[in-house]
Amino acid sequence: MELYEKETVTCEEMKKLERAADAAGLSYSRMMENAGTRAAEIIRENIPKSIEKPRAAVFCGKGNNGGDGFVVARRLSEAGWSVVAVLVEGEPATEDAKKNYLLIRDRIEVMNRRAAAATGGYDVVVDAIYGTGFHGNLKDEGLNAVELINKFGYQKADVFSLDIPSGLPGDYDDWKEPEKSVMADYTITFHAKKPVHDHRRLSNFLGDVIVADIGIAEALRK
Ligand SMILES: NC(=O)C1=CN([C@@H]2O[C@H](COP(=O)(O)OP(=O)(O)OC[C@H]3O[C@@H](n4cnc5c(N)ncnc54)[C@H](OP(=O)(O)O)[C@@H]3O)[C@@H](O)[C@H]2O)[C@@H](O)CC1
Numbered sequence: 001m002e003l004y005e006k007e008t009v010t011c012e013e014m015k016k017l018e019r020a021a022d023a024a025g026l027s028y029s030r031m032m033e034n035a036g037t038r039a040a041e042i043i044r045e046n047i048p049k050s051i052e053k054p055r056a057a058v059f060c061g062k063g064n065n066g067g068d069g070f071v072v073a074r075r076l077s078e079a080g081w082s083v084v085a086v087l088v089e090g091e092p093a094t095e096d097a098k099k100n101y102l103l104i105r106d107r108i109e110v111m112n113r114r115a116a117a118a119t120g121g122y123d124v125v126v127d128a129i130y131g132t133g134f135h136g137n138l139k140d141e142g143l144n145a146v147e148l149i150n151k152f153g154y155q156k157a158d159v160f161s162l163d164i165p166s167g168l169p170g171d172y173d174d175w176k177e178p179e180k181s182v183m184a185d186y187t188i189t190f191h192a193k194k195p196v197h198d199h200r201r202l203s204n205f206l207g208d209v210i211v212a213d214i215g216i217a218e219a220l221r222k
């Protein structure tokens with residue numbers, strides 16, 4: 001079986017697949033666009049139809065997981081939603097995330113985590129803080145943002161984590177519950193599941209796991 005056909009891949013294998021897809025003509029930037037666009041579609045398909053103009057807060061980290069978040073924010077805003085983007089650790093640091101940040105910066109409200117703590121009433125919260133690049137433990141800013149997301153989730157928001165609930169390592173192979181993580185209602189992961197998604201004991205944190213196609217298999221089949 002080829003690597004791109006596997007149902008679950010490690011974070012390292014995922015990076016390898018992204019490199020191979022990029023070499024086959026599916027650029028990193030296109031993968032991010034596909035990931036965020038598909039995630040926004042899945043979010044729209046899964047919220048109650050009765051909400052007329054949904055309000056969403058998208059929490060973005062500094063890496064490419066945050067970049068996916070900026071694409072989601074743009075897509076939901078284009079669909080007529082009221083959207084705010086929350087910069088958890090300041091402005092984005094990767095090239096593709098920066099590009100997508102510039103596309104939303106003047107179009108939707110952008111705030112830091114402290115300002116976000118004074119807001120509320122969201123129908124949807126998107127967790128785009130950390131994905132496959134997470135390592136170690138949550139530090140202050142991340143921890144505070146995770147707690148805020150969970151608070152909005154306890155209120156009324158449906159929480160969608162992009163790729164991995166922030167706070168959990170993608171290759172998680174421990175049988176202990178983590179100390180702190182986003183508790184998602186839905187986890188939208190890209191291309192294939194990562195080992196953490198197969199952990200039944202973590203279903204409280206993962207919610208429903210949905211695998212979104214971002215074009216990698218098609219690029220590598222050619
Ligand atoms: N590659 C691609 O083209 C595609 C990737 N895609 C998406 O990108 C995601 C992977 O992106 P990524 O590799 O940029 O890592 P990401 O998860 O955003 O985090 C990195 C940032 O977090 C930081 N950090 C880490 N641990 C930390 C801690 N404990 N506490 C605090 N900070 C911590 C870390 O800092 P550092 O490592 O320098 O310490 C860095 O700044 C992937 O899950 C998918 O969603 C899709 O768009 C499809 C195409």
Ligand SMILES: [K+]
Nearest residue numbers: 127130162164
């Ligand atoms: K995430």
